[in-house]
Amino acid sequence: MATRAGAGAAVAGAAVVAVLSAALVLYGPPLDAVLNRAFPLHTARSVTDMEAALQLVRNVVPPLAAWQHKGQAGRIGVVGGCPEYTGAPYFAAISALKVGADLSHVFSTQDAAPVIKSYSPELIVHPVLDSPSAVQDVEKWLPRLHALVVGPGLGRDDALLENVKGILEASKARGIPIVIDADGLWLVAQQPALIQGYQKAVLTPNHMEFSRLAEAVLGDALDGRDRCRAVLSLSRALGNVTVVQKGEQDVISDGEQVLTCSQEGSSRRCGGQGDLLSGSLGILAHWALLAGPEKTNGSGPLLVAAFGACALTRQCARQAFQKHGRATTTTDMITELGPAFSRLFETSAGADGGAAPTGELRL
Numbered sequence: 001m002a003t004r005a006g007a008g009a010a011v012a013g014a015a016v017v018a019v020l021s022a023a024l025v026l027y028g029p030p031l032d033a034v035l036n037r038a039f040p041l042h043t044a045r046s047v048t049d050m051e052a053a054l055q056l057v058r059n060v061v062p063p064l065a066a067w068q069h070k071g072q073a074g075r076i077g078v079v080g081g082c083p084e085y086t087g088a089p090y091f092a093a094i095s096a097l098k099v100g101a102d103l104s105h106v107f108s109t110q111d112a113a114p115v116i117k118s119y120s121p122e123l124i125v126h127p128v129l130d131s132p133s134a135v136q137d138v139e140k141w142l143p144r145l146h147a148l149v150v151g152p153g154l155g156r157d158d159a160l161l162e163n164v165k166g167i168l169e170a171s172k173a174r175g176i177p178i179v180i181d182a183d184g185l186w187l188v189a190q191q192p193a194l195i196q197g198y199q200k201a202v203l204t205p206n207h208m209e210f211s212r213l214a215e216a217v218l219g220d221a222l223d224g225r226d227r228c229r230a231v232l233s234l235s236r237a238l239g240n241v242t243v244v245q246k247g248e249q250d251v252i253s254d255g256e257q258v259l260t261c262s263q264e265g266s267s268r269r270c271g272g273q274g275d276l277l278s279g280s281l282g283i284l285a286h287w288a289l290l291a292g293p294e295k296t297n298g299s300g301p302l303l304v305a306a307f308g309a310c311a312l313t314r315q316c317a318r319q320a321f322q323k324h325g326r327a328t329t330t331t332d333m334i335t336e337l338g339p340a341f342s343r344l345f346e347t348s349a350g351a352d353g354g355a356a357p358t359g360e361l362r363l
């Protein structure tokens with residue numbers, strides 16, 4: 001057992017957290033004013049800053065308690081999976097489960113479904129995405145879902161993307177939090193209006209996906225620009241949709257604040273790590289919105305959830321790399337989800353059924 005401060009020091013290494021003043025933006029000052037005010041903080045490398053952000057994540061993690069019944073910890077849907085890509089929706093859906101969701105659904109094409117099921121008996125897989133009634137087929141499940149992750153392994157077939165447009169509209173109408181990744185971002189780059197102003201959406205672009213979105217929304221790929229400024233600009237242009245730009249550091253903004261996560265990860269860039277992140281974010285987004293702003297100390301719940309998913313993904317990468325080195329793949333990282341989550345977020349209160357927090361982190 002180690003104190004939280006001790007554990008923080010162990011995981012701190014390369015974490016940088018920059019917090020921009022939300023209040024400034026609420027009154028609508030120009031971008032430069034926000035950034036000028038923020039950058040002195042951004043350059044600070046501090047365990048306290050990282051600890052503060054990790055603590056906000058801990059605040060929104062629900063305790064494991066004997067009174068809960070199946071489903072209460074979260075029911076997540078992943079929209080993706082086509083003949084070419086079956087791994088991505090699996091990675092996202094199993095990650096949501098291993099972070100703590102009770103049920104994880106996948107809505108895939110008909111022929112991808114048996115393949116995805118064969119990877120895991122734990123996933124509920126609906127072979128509906130290429131059906132003419134896809135939107136209605138998914139819509140009837142929406143009342144039972146707490147969050148959707150749209151895009152991992154979706155592919156770019158026009159008919160499928162048309163169905164996903166309908167699913168997005170139906171989900172927005174119900175106020176469901178939506179994480180959009182991979183080919184879902186391809187769709188948003190074609191039609192940004194689909195998520196414009198929907199503040200329960202989180203976009204998780206990699207380098208290439210960010211350039212595509214920035215070009216579509218701002219008319220400039222923003223390559224080589226300051227990343228905090230670029231992510232803040234894109235988020236604002238989309239009407240405060242939360243944007244997570246993945247990279248050497250992950251930069252996160254909801255148009256009001258910017259967080260930078262430099263939790264130590266690994267130098268392996270094998271495919272699927274982004275899927276682990278988007279699935280984890282699906283459940284963390286639900287928890288953070290449920291917890292409410294008092295638990296996140298005024299920061300946007302989705303900003304906190306995104307920081308948590310980034311830190312967790314990077315910690316999994318680090319732990320897996322320590323064991324497997326160059327041979328590390330996303331499956332090895334998924335094995336680390338439990339230990340990495342405990343190391344970063346689990347207090348003894350979370351594990352023993354909701355007693356008062358003790359300020360200690362279980363290692």
Ligand SMILES: NC(=O)C1=CN([C@@H]2O[C@H](COP(=O)(O)OP(=O)(O)OC[C@H]3O[C@@H](n4cnc5c(N)ncnc54)[C@H](O)[C@@H]3O)[C@@H](O)[C@H]2O)[C@@H](O)CC1
Pocket residue numbers: 084085086087088089151152153154155182183206208271272274275
């Ligand atoms: N095991 C699986 O099933 C996996 C499936 N994946 C899925 O694969 C699909 C495609 O996602 P990707 O992230 O691979 O996207 P892309 O197909 O756009 O990118 C593939 C690779 O080509 C590069 N690239 C793309 N456009 C380029 C350009 N114009 N110039 C130079 N290089 C370029 C990218 O950087 C990337 O390394 C998504 O549905 C995604 O979810 C990935 O998540 C990885 C794992």
Ligand SMILES: Nc1ncnc2c1ncn2[C@@H]1O[C@H](COP(=O)(O)OP(=O)(O)OP(=O)(O)O)[C@@H](O)[C@H]1O
Pocket residue numbers: 182205206207246247248249250265266267269270271272273274275276277310313314
């Ligand atoms: N240069 C880097 N150094 C450290 N971590 C990185 C680096 N680039 C990306 N990551 C981390 O890897 C994770 C996935 O990001 P990546 O850019 O690989 O996503 P992706 O391309 O969408 O992945 P996928 O193959 O699942 O589609 C994120 O948590 C991110 O923090």
Ligand SMILES: [Mg+2]
Pocket residue numbers: 181182206274275
């Ligand atoms: Mg990806």
